[in-house]
Amino acid sequence: MGRYVARRLLQMVPVFLGTTLLIFLMVYTLPGDPVAGLFGDKGADPATIAKIRHDLGLDLPIMQQYWNYMTDIVLHFDFGNQIASGRPVTDVLGDAFPVTIRLTALAFLIELVLGLGLGIIAGLRAGRLADNLILIVTLLIISIPVFVLGFIIKTVFAFQLGWIEPNVNDPEDWSQLLAPAIVLGGLSLAYVARLTRTTMAENLRADYMRTAVAKGLPRRRVIGVHLMRNSMIPVVTFLGTDIGALMGGAVVTEGLFNVQGVGGTIYQSIIRREGTTLVGLVTILVLVYLLASLLVDLLYAVLDPRIRYA
Template sequence: MGRYVARRLLQMIPVFIGSTLLVFSMMYALPGDPVRALAGEQAVDPVQIAAMKKELGLDLPLWHQYLNYLTGLFQGDFGTQIATQRPVAEEIARAFPITIRLALFAFVFTTVVGIAMGVFAGLKADMLRDRTLLLITLLLISVPSFVLGFLAQVFFAHQLGWVDPNVSPEAAWDELVLPAVVLGSLSLAYVARLTRTSVAENLRADYMRTAVAKGLPRRRIIGVHLLRNSMIPVVTFLGTDIGTLMGGAVVTEGIFNVQGVGNAVFQALRHREGSTVVGIVTLIVIVYLVASLLVDLLYAVLDPRIRYA
C-alpha cells in the first residue's frame, strides 16, 4: 500500500504541472493588456507601463513567468493582483473557506439523499418508486442550474420567507443551505441513478442469493453485502464531484451573492487578473488530485478483493 501511494504521489507531479501550465498559458494568451487597462481611457506614458510590467515580471517570456510562479508557489506565494497590489493568497484565504463550506454542504446533501433515493428505488426496480425516481432525476438534469436557483430563491425566500434571498458576506452555515441544495441538485441526480443501477444489478448476483440462503438478517444483507459492493461506481463519481462542486459554483454563488471562489474567479476574469485565476485553479487541481487518490484507496476498503501491491 505504501509503495502504491508513493507511486501515485509521483504521478500527480506531471498532472499538476500540465494542468497549471495549461491554465497559465490560457491566461497569458488572453487579448488585452491588464496593466494598460488600469488607466482606463486616460493617456499613460509607455515608459511607466513598461516599468510596471517589469516590476510585476510581465515582460518575461511565458516559460520564465511560469517558472517564477512555480517557485513562488512552493514558498506559499500565489502572486500579486495587478489592480489592488494585494497578494493573491489574501483573496484565496477570504474566498476559499466560504466555497469549502458551500461545497461541503452540497456534497453531504448529494451523498446522503442521492444514495438513499438510489437504494430505495433499486430495491424495487421497475416499480412505481423506481419510475418516480427516474422522473425526478431527469427533471433535475434537464433544468439548468440558474433556472433552478432562481425558482428556489423566489419560492423559499420571497414567497415563503424561510430564508434570505442573498447570503451575507460572513456566509453563515444556515445561510448556505439553499445554495448548497441548488448546487448539489445535478450531482444528486447522477448519484441516485448510479446507486439505483448498481443496487439493482447486484441484487441478481450469486453472492446475494447465497446470503439470503444462509438466512442472514435483511439489514445485514442490504447494509453490508449489497451496499458495500454497489458503492464503487458511486464513490468514483463522488470523488471527482468534490472538485466539480468547488469549481462549478460560479452560477450558484452569483444568484445567491455568495462571496466565494466562483465570484472571485468571475471578477478576476473581468479584470484579467490572471494570477488570481491561476492561484484558485491551482488549489482546485490539488483538491481533484487528492480526492482521486482517496477514492482509489477506498476501493480496497469497499471490496476486499482489491489489493494494491
C-alpha cells in the first residue's frame, strides 16, 4: 500500500505541472491588458504601462513567467499579488476558500445522504412505484438548469414564503448556506441516486447475491455487506471527483445567493483579468481533484477486498 501511494504521488507531479501550465497559458493568452485596465477609459502613458508590466514581470516570455510563478509557489508558497489592489493572492484565497469549503461540505452532505438514500430505496424496489417516482423526480432535477433551480428556490422560499434569506449575509451561519447548498448539490444528488439505483438493481441479480441468500445469511448482512459494498464502487468514484466539481462549479450558485467564495472570486478575476488570482484559485482546485482521486482509489480496497495494491 505504501509503495502504491508513493507511486501515485509521483504520478501527480507531471499531471499537476501539465494542468497548471495549461491553465496558465489559457489565462495569460486572454485578450486584453490588465495593466491598461487599471487606468480605465482615460488611458495612460505607454512608458508608464511598460514600467508597470516590467515590475510585474509581464514583459517576460510566457514560459519564463510560468517558471517564476511555480518556483514562488513551490519554494515560498507565494501566489503573487493582485494587479489592481496589490493584495497578496494568499489573502484572497484565505478569504474565499473557507466560505466555499463550508458551502461544499453542506452540499456534499445533502448529496450523500439524500442521493444514497433515494438510490437505495429505488434499487431495492426496482420496477415498483417508489422506484418510478424517484426516477421521475431525479430526471426532473437533472433537466432543470442550475440558475433556474436557484431562481425557483429564491422566489418560492425567500420572497413568497419568507422561510429563508434571499442572500447569504453571514457565510458562517449554516442555516443561510442551506438554500445555496441544495442548489449546488441538487444535480449531483440526482446523479448519485440514479447511479446507486442502477448498480444495486444489477447486483441484486448477481450470482453472489443468490449464494448469500441460499446460505441463509440475514437480510441485513446480505444487503449491508454483500450488496452495498459492491454497489458503492462506481458511486464512490463519482462522489470523489464531484468534490472538486462542487468547489469549482459554484460560480452560478454563489452569484445567485451573493456568497463571497471561490466561485464569485473566479468570476471577478475573469472580468478584471486578474491572472495571478485566477491561476492561484484553479491551482488549489487541481490539488483538490488529485487528492480526491487518490482517496477514491484507496477506498476501492476497503469496499472490495479482492482489490489489492502491489
